[in-house]
Amino acid sequence: MDERELTEPWEGVLITPASISHTGVLVLAGSSGRIERDRARILAQEGMTAMSIRWFGGPGQSPGICEIPLETFVSAVDLLESTGVRRICLLGSSKGAEAALTAVHDPRVDGVVAVSPTSVVWGNVGPGRDGRQRPYRSSWTWKGQPLPFVPYDDGWTAAEAADGPVAVRGWYERSERTFADLVPAAEIPIEETGADVLLVAGGDDAMWPSLPFAERLAGRRRTAGRTARLISRAEAGHRPRLPGEGPASVSPHFRYGGDAVADAELGAAAWPHILDLLPG
Template sequence: MSIGVLLLHGSSGAPDSDRARLLEAEGYDVLAPRWTVTHEVALESFPLDELADHDRLVVMGSSWGAEAALLLGALDERVDAVVAFAPSAYVWGRVLEDGSQRSAWTWRGEPLPFVPFDPGWAAADDPPSYVGLYRQSVATYADAERARIPVERIRDVLLVAGGDDQVWPAVEFAEEIARRRGDRPTRIVTVPEAGHRAVLPGEEPKTSGQRMARGGTAAADRELGGLAWPEILRLLADGLRVHRA
């Protein structure tokens, strides 16, 4: 049985090359495309078609890439499992230069419903933490329910979240995803002191991206990655066992 992995980076704009090498060393076929984090990205533009000849497809993403991974798992029936690092439970928008907001994603030509950012929020820290922005935006947007990612449609989900994530409340989002999925296969890996970027064994921490607080410590981020790695391998191996059964 062959397994293809689509690996999606976050707002850093840099593909997760170390992560791709780790997965390739385990025998998986990995695509880690560079994509532009902007508004109305067509989910169909991610190269799942290039992995379609595999028996099993897994989408793995971090932060905004995790948002895309969960959406692909929910909307594209070819996806068998999703691994989401620092996941979101909602679809978010992007703020344009004129201050207007549009959905981050489209599916089959239509923009997905999204939670708009609350324009009344202001950062109190330097570098800024955006956790309060995401919480406040969900709380104040009357139609947030429409913007929930339909995670109950995904076959198998692994969520990796740091309790000290200062970008968005990843653990709260992970718990919300798990509740929404009910008894569908869902695993959460978390470390209270870890931040937005888990570091898997054999990876170097990412340093690129927008200037912001991401939380965590070097040790806790590596601890989270160390706990997540065997769960990732287990999810991939579970697919092999199901196929052989």
């Protein structure tokens, strides 16, 4: 494999396999903001050209997930396309899954793997370029316009947050109820894309209700006459682990649900379907 560091227009890594690759995969982390180097390597070992980028928090970027231009991912697809691949796919986790599902505005995207997804666009997580976190703004923009979004009910944090790692799933559930009138406009229009869609979600997700979100996405695809595969395990949490990945690190701030065994089992169950969607 050949591993190339990227510095412009964003930080990242581009890994090409030893053999000819027909599939390019853009790998997107969630709210950690990290470059998913290890996951990209695992995909490259399977014969895919894999790229992961820092899509916020880097030089010249918004410090938080606030009004991130979806054109960021279009530019990444441009680079993948320039390597000569014939099939382009996105693989994102959590907020990265939200990005991947939303970025199917680009008709060149042939497939999307959304791990622990949401079915709606949410408000910002962290500050925007102006350094402000309030009032809430959309996580994403497209052609300079913020996408409709669901804000957060801040009453939950005062009433229910506690010392130590916190499960914030209830915050998202409460926010959807509080701002129910905004949910329809904020729904990610996954039914409109011709891309293949694979959804991976754990029933014990303590970060947000990714399995109900995934079921909604799959339902909307079915209603539109399209398909979406949904792979789930009731005991798994927010961070499924693919074969070759070790257990996720323990956070001092958040509870993610599941455990090392269940999260690995969900990743193992999803893996053959991922390889089927992302053929090298």
